[in-house]
Amino acid sequence: xxxxxxxxxxxxxxxxxxxxxxxxxxxxxxxxxxxxxxxxxxxxxxxxxxxxxxxxxxxxxxxxxxxxxxxxxxxxxxxxxxxxxxxxxxxxxxxxxxxxxxxxxxxxxxxxxxxxxxxxxxxxxxxxxxxxxxxxxxxxxxxxxxxxxxxxxxxxxxxxxxxxxxxxxxxxxxxxxxxxxxxxxxxxxxxxxxxxxxxxxxxxxxxxxxxxxxxxxxxxxxxxxxxxxxxxxxxxxxxxxxxxxxxxxxxxxxxxxxxxxxxxxxxxxxxxxxxxxxxxxxxxxxxxxxxxxxxxxxxxxxxxxxxxxxxxxxxxxxx
Amino acid sequence: xxxxxxxxxxxxxxxxxxxxxxxxxxxxxxxxxxxxxxxxxxxxxxxxxxxxxxxxxxxxxxxxxxxxxxxxxxxxxxxxxxxxxxxxxxxxxxxxxxxxxxxxxxxxxxxxxxxxxxxxxxxxxxxxxxxxxxxxxxxxxxxxxxxxxxxxxxxxxxxxxxxxxxxxxxxxxxxxxxxxxxxxxxxxxxxxxxxxxxxxxxxxxxxxxxxxxxxxxxxxxxxxxxxxxxxxxxxxxxxxxxxxxxxxxxxxxxxxxxxxxxxxxxxxxxxxxxxxxxxxxxxxxxxxxxxxxxxxxxxxxxxxxxxxxxxxxxxxxxxxxxxxxxxxxxxxxxxxxxxxxxxxxxxxxxxxxxxxxxxxxxxxxxxxxxxxxxxxxxxxxxxxxxxxxxxxxxxxxxxxxxxxxxxxxxxxxxxxxxxxxxxxxxxxxxxxxxxxxxxxxxxxxxxxxxxxxxxxxxxxxxxxxxxxxxxxxxxxxxxxxxxxxxxxxxxxxxxxxxxxxxxxxxxxxxxxxxxxxxxxxxxxxxxxxxxxxxxxxxxxxxxx
Numbered sequence: 014x015x016x017x018x019x020x021x022x023x024x025x026x027x028x029x030x031x032x033x034x035x036x037x038x039x040x041x042x043x044x045x046x047x048x049x050x051x052x053x054x055x056x057x058x059x060x061x062x063x064x065x066x067x068x069x070x071x072x073x074x075x076x077x078x079x080x081x082x083x084x085x086x087x088x089x090x091x092x093x094x095x096x097x098x099x100x101x102x103x104x105x106x107x108x109x110x111x112x113x114x115x116x117x118x119x120x121x122x123x124x125x126x127x128x129x130x131x132x133x134x135x136x137x138x139x140x141x142x143x144x145x146x147x148x149x150x151x152x153x154x155x156x157x158x159x160x161x162x163x164x165x166x167x168x169x170x171x172x173x174x175x176x177x178x179x180x181x182x183x184x185x186x187x188x189x190x191x192x193x194x195x196x197x198x199x200x201x202x203x204x205x206x207x208x209x210x211x212x213x214x215x216x217x218x219x220x221x222x223x224x225x226x227x228x229x230x231x232x233x234x235x236x237x238x239x240x241x242x243x244x245x246x247x248x249x250x251x252x253x254x255x256x257x258x259x260x261x262x263x264x265x266x267x268x269x270x271x272x273x274x275x276x277x278x279x280x281x282x283x284x285x286x287x288x289x290x291x292x293x294x295x296x297x298x299x300x301x302x303x304x305x306x307x308x309x310x311x312x313x314x315x316x317x318x319x320x321x322x323x324x325x326x327x328x329x330x331x332x
Numbered sequence: 333x334x335x336x337x338x339x340x341x342x343x344x345x346x347x348x349x350x351x352x353x354x355x356x357x358x359x360x361x362x363x364x365x366x367x368x369x370x371x372x373x374x375x376x377x378x379x380x381x382x383x384x385x386x387x388x389x390x391x392x393x394x395x396x397x398x399x400x401x402x403x404x405x406x407x408x409x410x411x412x413x414x415x416x417x418x419x420x421x422x423x424x425x426x427x428x429x430x431x432x433x434x435x436x437x438x439x440x441x442x443x444x445x446x447x448x449x450x451x452x453x454x455x456x457x458x459x460x461x462x463x464x465x466x467x468x469x470x471x472x473x474x475x476x477x478x479x480x481x482x483x484x485x486x487x488x489x490x491x492x493x494x495x496x497x498x499x500x501x502x503x504x505x506x507x508x509x510x511x512x513x514x515x516x517x518x519x520x521x522x523x524x525x526x527x528x529x530x531x532x533x534x535x536x537x538x539x540x541x542x543x544x545x546x547x548x549x550x551x552x553x554x555x556x557x558x559x560x561x562x563x564x565x566x567x568x569x570x571x572x573x574x575x576x577x578x579x580x581x582x583x584x585x586x587x588x589x590x591x592x593x594x595x596x597x598x599x600x601x602x603x604x605x606x607x608x609x610x611x612x613x614x615x616x617x618x619x620x621x622x623x624x625x626x627x628x629x630x631x632x633x634x635x636x637x638x639x640x641x642x643x644x645x646x647x648x649x650x651x652x653x654x655x656x657x658x659x660x661x662x663x664x665x666x667x668x669x670x671x672x673x674x675x676x677x678x679x680x681x682x683x684x685x686x687x688x689x690x691x692x693x694x695x696x697x698x699x700x701x702x703x704x705x706x707x708x709x710x711x712x713x714x715x716x717x718x719x720x721x722x723x724x725x726x727x728x729x730x731x732x733x734x735x736x737x738x739x740x741x742x743x744x745x746x747x748x749x750x751x752x753x754x755x756x757x758x759x760x761x762x763x764x765x766x767x768x769x770x771x772x773x774x775x776x777x778x779x780x781x782x783x784x785x786x787x788x789x790x791x792x793x794x795x796x797x798x799x800x801x802x803x804x805x806x807x808x809x810x811x812x813x814x815x816x817x818x819x820x821x822x823x824x825x826x827x828x829x830x831x832x833x834x835x836x837x838x839x840x841x842x843x844x845x846x847x848x849x850x851x852x853x854x855x856x857x858x859x860x861x862x863x864x865x866x867x868x869x870x871x872x873x874x875x876x
Contacts, residue, residue, distance in 0.1 A: 239550040243542050247555045248612050250586025266545065306586055311553075317478065319545050 018066055019059055054099045062228045064286075083145060083168035086136045090196055093132045093169070097200030102130070108197040112189035119185045120197065121154065126178050128225045131161075132198040133170040135189035147188045147195075154181035159291055174292075175225065177204065177217035207232025207325050215292075216321050219264025223294035227286060229260050230298070232325035240322040241266070244315040250308055251324060253301040258329040261309055261322065262296040268318030275322070278308040300329055378402035381428045381484035385457070385502060392501035393494025394424055402484035405433070405476045412473030415487045422463040422490040424498060425449070427474035429456050432481035438505075441471045442821045443840060451505035459504040463495060465822030521569055524598070525627055528567060532602060534638040535827040535835055536565060536629040546574055546617040546624050554613040554626055558645065561763055563604035563636050565629040568615055570597055573622035577615055581645065584610045589645040603645045604636045606706040611645060632836070634764025636704070637756070638829035644704050654732045657707045661736075669769040670738035677722065677735035688733065689725045694718070698808075701755050712758040714743060714770070715751035743770035746778060746860070752831075753806035753860040760802055760832045761862075776862040779803070781852035786815070789848040791837075791863055798838035801848055802862045805831045809857030815849040828853075836866075 024031035038045065050056065059066060083089060094105050112118045112135065122131075133149040149170035150162040160182060161172040170186060189195050205224055208217045224231060237259075240249050253259060263275040274287040275295040279302065286295040293313070301307065313320050378399035379386075386397035400413035417423050427438040438458035440448045448470060449460035458474065474485045490498050498504075529536045539556070546552050558564050570577050579592040579599035589611070592599035603611065615624060636642050652660070690709045692701040700720060703709040713720060722735055747754035747770055754773060761768045779787050793799045803814050814833035816825045820842075827835040837846050850861065 239547075241545050241547060241550055241552040242554065243544050245555070247553050248584060248610060249553050250582055250584065250612065252586070308584065308586075321550075 019063070021059070055096060057100060057228060061226065064226055083137055086134065086194065086196075089169060090134050090198065093134060093198050094200075097130060097132075097198070100130075100200075100202075102200035102202055103127075104201045106199040106201070108199065110195050110197070112186070112191065112193050112195050114191050115187075116189040116191050116193070117185070117187040118189070118195060119183060122151075122182045122184055122197070122199065124176050124180050124182050124199070125201065126176055127204055128175040128202040128221055129173070130198075130200040130202075131172040131174070131184065132200070133163075133172070133184070133186050133195065134198060135169070135186075135195045136193035137168070138190035138193065143190075145188070145190070147186055149184060149186040152183045152185070154183050156183060161291070173222075173226070175204065175218045175221040177208070177214035177221070205231030205233075207234055207236065209235065212321070213266065216264045216266055219292040219294035220262045220296075220321075220323060222292055223262045223264060223286070223288070223296035224260065226294075227296040227298070229262075229296050230327050232260055232327055234325060236323045236325050238322075238324040240309075240311075240324075242311055242313075242320055242322070244268075244270070244313050244318050246310065246312045248308060248310050249322060250306060252305060253307050254326070255301050255303050255305055256329050258298065258300040258327050259307070260296065260298050260325045260327045262294065262325075263311055263320055263322050264294040265292060265313070266319040266321050268315055270313050270315040270318045272312075272314045273320070274310075274312040276310045278310065279304045298327070376402035376404075376482060376484070378484035378486055381430065381482060382426060382486040385426050385428055385459075386486065386488060388501050389424060389426070389488055389490075389498050392497040393490065394498050395421075395489035395491075398487050400472055400485045400487055402482060404481065405483045406480040407476050407478060409483075410473050410475045411483055412471060412485050414469055414471050416469050417466070417489060419464060419466075419468065420492070422461055422492060422495050423466065423470060423472075424488040424490045424502065424504070425460045425462070425472040425485070426488070426502065427458040427483060427485045429476075429479070429484075430482035433476055433479035433483055435477035435479065436483055437475045437477055438485070439473050439475070441473070442467045442823075443469050443471070443842075445840070446818070446821060446823055448821065448823070449505065453505065457503075459502045461490065461495060461499060461504045463492060465819075467821045521625060521627070524569070525567060525629070528600065529565065529629060530826075530828060532565060532639050533828040533830060534563075534631045534635040534833065535825055536631055539564065539628040539630045541625070541627050543623050543625055544615070545621070546570070546577065546615055547621045548617055548619060550616075552615040552624070554615070556611055556613070556628055558603055558605040558609045558611060559630075559633070560608050561604075561606060561633050561636070563602055563631045563639055563642055565600070565602050565631070566592075566613060567598060567600045567625075567627045567629075568592070568613070569625045569627070570617070571623040571625075573620055574617050574624060575620045576618040577624060578618065580614045580616075582612050582614060583645065584612075590643050602639055602642045604639075604642045604704075605645055606704075609645055632764070632834065634760060635834065637760050637763060638827070638832050638834065644706075652707060654734065658734060658736075661708045665738070665767045668738075668767055669771050670740050672738070674737045675734060676737045691723045691725070693721045693723065695720070700752065701759060703759060710759070710762050710767070712755040712762070713751070714747045714754040714758075716748070740770040744774045744776070746776060747773055750778060750806040750858060750860050753804040753858075756804035756832045757802055757860055757862055760804065760834060764834075773860070773862060775864070776860045779850055779859055779861045781805070781809075781812075781850055781857045781859055783852055783854065783856060786849040786851045789850070789861060791846050791848055793837050793839040793844040793846060794865060795839050795841055795843045797865050797867065798836050799846075800834065800836040800864050800866055802834045803829075803832070803848075803850055803859055805852065805857050805859045807857065809852055809855055809859075811853030811855075812859070813849075813851040813853050815851075817847040817849060819845045819847060 097105055110118055110120050133147055135147045138145055145168050146166055147170045148164045151160040151172050161174040163170040163172055204221045238251050261277055270293045272289050273293040273295055275297055276283055276285040277297050277299045284297040284299050286297050288295045311322055401411045403411045425438055425440055427436045429436050434456055435454050436458045437452045438460050439450045440460055440462050449462045451458040451460045472487055474483055544552050568579050580588050581590040583589050590601055592601045689704045690711055692711045694700055700713050701711040703711050724733055781787055791799055805812050810830055812829045812833045814827045816835045816837055825835045827833040
């Protein structure tokens, strides 16, 4: 059954077993794209590959959803650590704490530069029928800036954020078992290589987050175009090399926004990414095909915000 | 009421009657019943937030505070209310927020929507003063720019003798045309904008004002649109830390359509378009990083002929063959008193019919008319039969063109007495109203203009209509000032032009009386004045 418009059918094993599949479309009309992937490692979650389709957890329509029955604490922790390693994390760190009697807690983390996936895993409650849904949020150490939040309905909370320099982060959680053990698993990925160290930490962190969230290849070279701008809609025409592929990423430099959107329009297609949560960073990838120009459009909804758009060439075309 | 609705209403009454006889039961789930929740008929007390400033103003001579409104507001929300004020008194409007609101702007409008005063400074408190002449009824409204929380708005009467003291005690902003504080990080920027627009001619309204960062190795982009037959004025002023900037304008396809030139630190352009265009400003600092202020103003439709240094930015606009362009021209001009077109010239080279400038010169070397067009351009000449030379200049690529002559053998006699003024008025009307014939100037009047005195012509604006006023100089005189004073609120619109100027005034439910004041800015001259009524939302419908 599809979720957010995507249905996934997996078959693993030494030989071909899945010979034939039947697709039933329940919508009155639909355009369907089939994607066949042969892979050795686990595929990343849909929310990372196509975040615009990630609609979050959905409860049962009749409102009588049963409590989730998670795996044992140790098994979930091991699986989370293994998944991070499979996704390319270069280091994982466990931080342990104990929830309050109300299942809440706050810990201060000192995160090194890089992109972090913070899994907040709690010991399951002793009462099997008790609700078990850990939520968490990460804020700057002074509490002023919300860096990431997970309020989905799931036993464990997952926060993803990037920091361009070592930063103290306050992590608050709730929904854990009363006085239960809670482990924060910090999986670390290095920042993409193509981020100019002259850019501000906020811009580098935002660009890195956009690239990682989009699942885009990290740039390894210096950008071919850098653009600054303000709130509203801004059209940025850019020259591209036919046959080459590009990564465009957008991050806020200053101010607050309520939404940010980045699109790249070529004569025969357009790609879009939008961000409705901090750090309001977005990224798109495209190949120029036969075109020599691309129209990049940045839309930032805000009363006062400055943004930075960076365009990298990431492959294809003549060297 | 239909039978279906009658039935529904009857059922509703029966159900209501049945429920009304039963004591409300406690919610079986244990949740509190409606009895434990009361909706209060209460409002926020605006005085609580306004009193401190009101005491300061009162000590300086202001009258009693009249709280207008207070509300919980988020960014973009507006709160306000109407006030009535005697003709001799000034109005002090104040907006004061709670601590969680960082920036509030305050505006005062007339009943008809005319802006009377504004404080757009980036500060949490906003104050404005409106002094006579002003309308009896005004609307005071605050807008939350940054933050979320309580905002209160109030008004106080101030006698004219106490205005200076109150203005000193409460930091107030001025009336339109004065410093509104919107970009107060640039002292003198408002005055610079006023001076620039006065020098450009016509009349201007602000479209956008913003601050943007600039950095070496990086381009700062800012997108804007130019409406059909509109001109915009772009002024980019670098901050003190920025040592020079370059400003280029690209169209939607990335082609550079204009570049701003030195001298001075600022860069500015007047950009006009025959058809709607999307443009992007590209700003590059020469070396240093910092901030620039971008101020964009817009002139009325068809004002290009009134401006100096206007550049048309239409790219290789809608392409058409010469035959198609000619056929469209014939279609648009059908029914005019001007007769059928007579081909008087053509060429297969020199000119691209898509973007061309055409000029008409007399045998004595006097420029009679000029026009710029994307697909066609119209030149007007009035007067007795004579010889003139038409020149056609390609703006972009070469291509074929034709010249057709149409004649109106019996124009209104006044047009023959002031032939240059008549031709200028017709050209001005053509741009904003589409194809016109000489009869359109039938109600024009001749005016004598001095440099030290203003020629005054009273006009009446009917209810729910607008009156457009056009003026043109005859002969070789240059420099025209056209002022339109709205007697209902004392507001004066000033439009300047080299040889032509225009303005317009609209009335809401009540008719208005106004005064046209004309002056030649350099030498005594004569000219024509035309006023015509139009619908408030009237726009030229035909493509050019």
